[in-house]
Amino acid sequence: MAPRTEQQFEEIRESKKALILDKALELFATEGYYPTSISKIAEKAGISKGLIYNYFESKEDIIITIIHKGLDDLFRIFDPNKDGVLTKDEIRFFIEQMFDIMRKDLHFWKLYFMIFMQPPVLKLVEKKFMELIQASLNMLTNHFMSEGYDDPQTEAILLGALLDGTGFHYVMNPENFPVERIKERIIKMYC
Amino acid sequence: MAPRTEQQFEEIRESKKALILDKALELFATEGYYPTSISKIAEKAGISKGLIYNYFESKEDIIITIIHKGLDDLFRIFDPNKDGVLTKDEIRFFIEQMFDIMRKDLHFWKLYFMIFMQPPVLKLVEKKFMELIQASLNMLTNHFMSEGYDDPQTEAILLGALLDGTGFHYVMNPENFPVERIKERIIKMYC
Amino acid sequence: MAPRTEQQFEEIRESKKALILDKALELFATEGYYPTSISKIAEKAGISKGLIYNYFESKEDIIITIIHKGLDDLFRIFDPNKDGVLTKDEIRFFIEQMFDIMRKDLHFWKLYFMIFMQPPVLKLVEKKFMELIQASLNMLTNHFMSEGYDDPQTEAILLGALLDGTGFHYVMNPENFPVERIKERIIKMYC
Amino acid sequence: MAPRTEQQFEEIRESKKALILDKALELFATEGYYPTSISKIAEKAGISKGLIYNYFESKEDIIITIIHKGLDDLFRIFDPNKDGVLTKDEIRFFIEQMFDIMRKDLHFWKLYFMIFMQPPVLKLVEKKFMELIQASLNMLTNHFMSEGYDDPQTEAILLGALLDGTGFHYVMNPENFPVERIKERIIKMYC
DNA sequence: TATGAATGAGACTTCATTCAT
DNA sequence: TATGAATGAAGTCTCATTCAT
Missing domain, CATH: 1.10.357 (Tetracycline Repressor; domain 2)
Structure with missing residues (x-):
């Protein structure tokens, strides 16, 4: 099958990045920065821990x-x-x-x-x-x-x-x- | 040397407790609560980590x-x-x-x-x-x-x-x- | 354009395989085997990570x-x-x-x-x-x-x-x- | 009870450090540096993972x-x-x-x-x-x-x-x- | 009271590998 | 054939807390 186009990838990236930022913001604001673990963010976003590092360095x-x-x-x-x-x-x-x-x-x-x-x-x-x-x-x-x-x-x-x-x-x-x-x-x- | 009286012990306790609180406050305020470890507080107070648990539960x-x-x-x-x-x-x-x-x-x-x-x-x-x-x-x-x-x-x-x-x-x-x-x-x- | 012949496909396969081996060898030798990730090899070869698994099992x-x-x-x-x-x-x-x-x-x-x-x-x-x-x-x-x-x-x-x-x-x-x-x-x- | 003397601590430190180095050397030599995890060293030395970081920075x-x-x-x-x-x-x-x-x-x-x-x-x-x-x-x-x-x-x-x-x-x-x-x-x- | 060695849970992060497209 | 998003296991490391002395 043909691979996704560049644009499709870009869309996935943008929406997933926004999702992560959104959930992270929510958790940071309600639980605090330190008590919010990457795991919690991933869980809240419904993705795996590792994926977060596909979008953010840390x-x-x-x-x-x-x-x-x-x-x-x-x-x-x-x-x-x-x-x-x-x-x-x-x-x-x-x-x-x-x-x-x-x-x-x-x-x-x-x-x-x-x-x-x-x-x-x-x-x-x-x-x-x-x-x-x-x-x-x-x-x-x-x-x-x-x-x-x-x-x-x-x-x-x-x-x-x-x-x-x-x-x-x-x-x-x-x-x-x-x-x-x-x-x-x-x-x-x-x- | 005469053994310390009950009251002397109490004074030592109180002053040590105040020392810990003082150093902890300083660190919490300058570094933040989460980034301040018990070790750092102990070090700053010039006492051992374990001793802190003699005065505070956590x-x-x-x-x-x-x-x-x-x-x-x-x-x-x-x-x-x-x-x-x-x-x-x-x-x-x-x-x-x-x-x-x-x-x-x-x-x-x-x-x-x-x-x-x-x-x-x-x-x-x-x-x-x-x-x-x-x-x-x-x-x-x-x-x-x-x-x-x-x-x-x-x-x-x-x-x-x-x-x-x-x-x-x-x-x-x-x-x-x-x-x-x-x-x-x-x-x-x-x- | 005429579709590629079986043989042309085979040639592409072989040359891509050789490319991967070449870049992998270079990285393994200069950086070491463990520190060299599949991603780095793919990047150096100018192909995607996934493609490597098309040519090699692991x-x-x-x-x-x-x-x-x-x-x-x-x-x-x-x-x-x-x-x-x-x-x-x-x-x-x-x-x-x-x-x-x-x-x-x-x-x-x-x-x-x-x-x-x-x-x-x-x-x-x-x-x-x-x-x-x-x-x-x-x-x-x-x-x-x-x-x-x-x-x-x-x-x-x-x-x-x-x-x-x-x-x-x-x-x-x-x-x-x-x-x-x-x-x-x-x-x-x-x- | 009286705490351990400085010398007792020193002895513990020296012997434990030597133990860790010994087991680490054995594993590095037989399994390689990268494949040897801190966990394996700790296990072989019969101590906890965390303790290793009491003796070595990394x-x-x-x-x-x-x-x-x-x-x-x-x-x-x-x-x-x-x-x-x-x-x-x-x-x-x-x-x-x-x-x-x-x-x-x-x-x-x-x-x-x-x-x-x-x-x-x-x-x-x-x-x-x-x-x-x-x-x-x-x-x-x-x-x-x-x-x-x-x-x-x-x-x-x-x-x-x-x-x-x-x-x-x-x-x-x-x-x-x-x-x-x-x-x-x-x-x-x-x- | 006082020490610091020791633990263990859990944090961040990496990466070989899979998979939908 | 080709892509890179996605996973999950595993790795390094930190730290509050406990405990023997």
């Missing part, structure tokens, strides 16, 4: 891939038109959307906060992470500067911390978090 | 002890006169002191944030944790209610998130955090 | 084939007219040629010496190997007997060891081996 | 230790008074003794020849190996020079190859090797 490679992909997505959301400038509307939009975005991808967001507090995991993605955070802070600072704030940098750090703090609490316990009222309260503060 | 027991002790301390700080009521002055005092407190015990505070994001670790101390958080939120809510806020609960959650968020960023990178300006900014908001 | 089958083929070639060199009798001229010829022969096929000769020292590999080809060695020793013994040596068998064993020893050193480090002078020296001893 | 560490120790012993035998100079008597003595020495330590000598032909294993000990070989060749060359040979270097290489070749055959099949007659024959050549 367990580290899996989490790095997940985080890099997630951070790219995140950055796209934070500055949709990619101009490096935040308008008041973009901030309002971001605050209004962020909890929805988080809810849709709860696992990633758990992982997002998890990363900070796992020294060896943080080290794996530190560079990309710090770049992203710095870029966000700079954009917020510039925004507050153009809005005429007294101390735009402090304000940017404060807003950053507030968003992280609320995001964190939301992700930890989404059912009992008063999303709408928190949204309004933050928007009232800044817009 | 690795889990160590981290549980550390966290419980830390949470008790934390609670004492948050409500110094233990009356369950927060005055405006207590809040101002807390905000003014919290970064100093954190700086003095940076390792614990790293661990504090770490706990949330390590599901198996969180599970170990979940009950005590949730009680503390709920108690704090209730006190803040009551405070804002007595201050005549429209939506005291949302305000309490927001302040909680803000304190967590700023605390988190401070602990992550204390050198570059504008402590004084952030303090003032928060106090201006709430006092 | 990794063992590959090395057995290589060694058997090599031993057949070797035997042809050692006794060109296949009469089972070695003349003084044939010995001189063999000594004069052996280093050239080795240089042309360095990989096989590395493998030749490697075989002895890899018990599981040796076991695979032991029978053929021992037959060859015994036959060679017998021919040498007969030769020395006809030359009137006191102890022809010892002399045969000694020459065998000398040829193995010099061959071994040559193969290990062909650049720094004084081939010509060694040749002359051995010929002076025996011819 | 499987590589084990073979390196064995080979380095063996080479040190070998060098002591080859130049007993360690003066870097070989007399005719020392050579005669070496030739007379070498097969006895080999018989007593057959496993090591199999390993000795094995090393050359396992590229990754050779790499582990290459430096020490090459130094030893060069030193031996230099001593032999100096010897033949002082004996007035025409081409002392070639003679040294030839004797080296002869000793390796006979040693190799002896180790491969000690029962059927005419040790005494080979000894005499070599001594007749050189002394």
Whole structure:
């Protein structure tokens, strides 16, 4: 019989890779990175342990891939038109959307906060992470500067911390978090 | 030499136990819980691996002890006169002191944030944790209610998130955090 | 296009088989038998892993084939007219040629010496190997007997060891081996 | 109960380490390096797999230790008074003794020849190996020079190859090797 | 109290081989 | 004939915990 075409292989590869990443993300987020073994990921994905190494070099490679992909997505959301400038509307939009975005991808967001507090995991993605955070802070600072704030940098750090703090609490316990009222309260503060 | 008295033994026990907890906290905070082996703790404490099991039942027991002790301390700080009521002055005092407190015990505070994001670790101390958080939120809510806020609960959650968020960023990178300006900014908001 | 004839298929088969054997030999000789994976052989031969199993039953089958083929070639060199009798001229010829022969096929000769020292590999080809060695020793013994040596068998064993020893050193480090002078020296001893 | 003294621990360590090295050498020599698993070594030594890692860093560490120790012993035998100079008597003595020495330590000598032909294993000990070989060749060359040979270097290489070749055959099949007659024959050549 | 040798379960990873296409 | 995804056994190694002294 004729062998599969290149494209067929590519499709298999892509879908299987996505499956592994998906199950790994779920397990990392619910059980933690270290307690999640390659075996568990394989089991959850319904494949053999060995196959995972056909797609990823190591367990580290899996989490790095997940985080890099997630951070790219995140950055796209934070500055949709990619101009490096935040308008008041973009901030309002971001605050209004962020909890929805988080809810849709709860696992990633758990992982997002998890990363900070796992020294060896943080080290794996530190560079990309710090770049992203710095870029966000700079954009917020510039925004507050153009809005005429007294101390735009402090304000940017404060807003950053507030968003992280609320995001964190939301992700930890989404059912009992008063999303709408928190949204309004933050928007009232800044817009 | 006279044999040691019962009390002397007890003192040795206590100081050794404290030593182990201290070194374990340091390692957990800097390297993470899972990557820190019992051997490393023993080495850092200058004792043998086996001895650790003379004082603690397991690795889990160590981290549980550390966290419980830390949470008790934390609670004492948050409500110094233990009356369950927060005055405006207590809040101002807390905000003014919290970064100093954190700086003095940076390792614990790293661990504090770490706990949330390590599901198996969180599970170990979940009950005590949730009680503390709920108690704090209730006190803040009551405070804002007595201050005549429209939506005291949302305000309490927001302040909680803000304190967590700023605390988190401070602990992550204390050198570059504008402590004084952030303090003032928060106090201006709430006092 | 006209369909390939049976014979054309056969030719493709043979040339592909030879390609696999060639690349496998190279890798076995330079990297060792165990560290060489089927994947590496396939990659080096520019074919897929699976195809190798179309031509060979197993990794063992590959090395057995290589060694058997090599031993057949070797035997042809050692006794060109296949009469089972070695003349003084044939010995001189063999000594004069052996280093050239080795240089042309360095990989096989590395493998030749490697075989002895890899018990599981040796076991695979032991029978053929021992037959060859015994036959060679017998021919040498007969030769020395006809030359009137006191102890022809010892002399045969000694020459065998000398040829193995010099061959071994040559193969290990062909650049720094004084081939010509060694040749002359051995010929002076025996011819 | 009082813990073991430092010396008691030292004794345990030394004897257990020797046991592991002994069993590992035996298996490496009879089964080969790669086919010998840590499990097999542990089983043969009657201990647990994990314990081996209490004494050695890795499987590589084990073979390196064995080979380095063996080479040190070998060098002591080859130049007993360690003066870097070989007399005719020392050579005669070496030739007379070498097969006895080999018989007593057959496993090591199999390993000795094995090393050359396992590229990754050779790499582990290459430096020490090459130094030893060069030193031996230099001593032999100096010897033949002082004996007035025409081409002392070639003679040294030839004797080296002869000793390796006979040693190799002896180790491969000690029962059927005419040790005494080979000894005499070599001594007749050189002394 | 104190030591560190010893265990054993389980982690990550590799790779010869099979198989659907 | 040809491909490479998929398997599963086995290998190396780690580490919390136990135990004899």
